[in-house]
Amino acid sequence: MAGGNYGGNSIPTQAVEGYDLVNTTTYDSYNCTKIVTSGAAATFTYQGLTLGIEAGGSMDFIVNPAGVTASDKAIFLCYPCNGCGLMSGTTGGGDPAEYYSGTSAQFRPTIIGGGGLNS
Numbered sequence: 001m002a003g004g005n006y007g008g009n010s011i012p013t014q015a016v017e018g019y020d021l022v023n024t025t026t027y028d029s030y031n032c033t034k035i036v037t038s039g040a041a042a043t044f045t046y047q048g049l050t051l052g053i054e055a056g057g058s059m060d061f062i063v064n065p066a067g068v069t070a071s072d073k074a075i076f077l078c079y080p081c082n083g084c085g086l087m088s089g090t091t092g093g094g095d096p097a098e099y100y101s102g103t104s105a106q107f108r109p110t111i112i113g114g115g116g117l118n119s
């Protein structure tokens with residue numbers, strides 16, 4: 001799978017050692033959705049809270065890598081997240097016909113009755 005944001009809390013595309021999250025800024029624009037261990041128990045500190053995972057275990061947890069300040073044996077499963085912030089700005093004009101102007105007729109919604117109040 002290619003790197004990139006696939007929306008929401010995406011499927012991780014890269015395993016990152018906790019050491020790298022703590023000691024570099026390379027992954028600050030990533031999101032991590034799972035933390036795993038290998039042969040030994042692991043601990044990590046996220047936004048001041050120290051958490052542990054048993055040997056061979058995992059934790060589903062949404063992590064912003066910049067918030068990880070310590071890690072011992074934890075492996076973070078992450079994906080690049082450029083543009084993961086909230087949407088803002090204008091997404092369409094005032095004319096509803098404008099929303100579907102680039103869509104062929106077969107994919108446009110059809111409103112039947114109700115004065116256009118149903119779909």
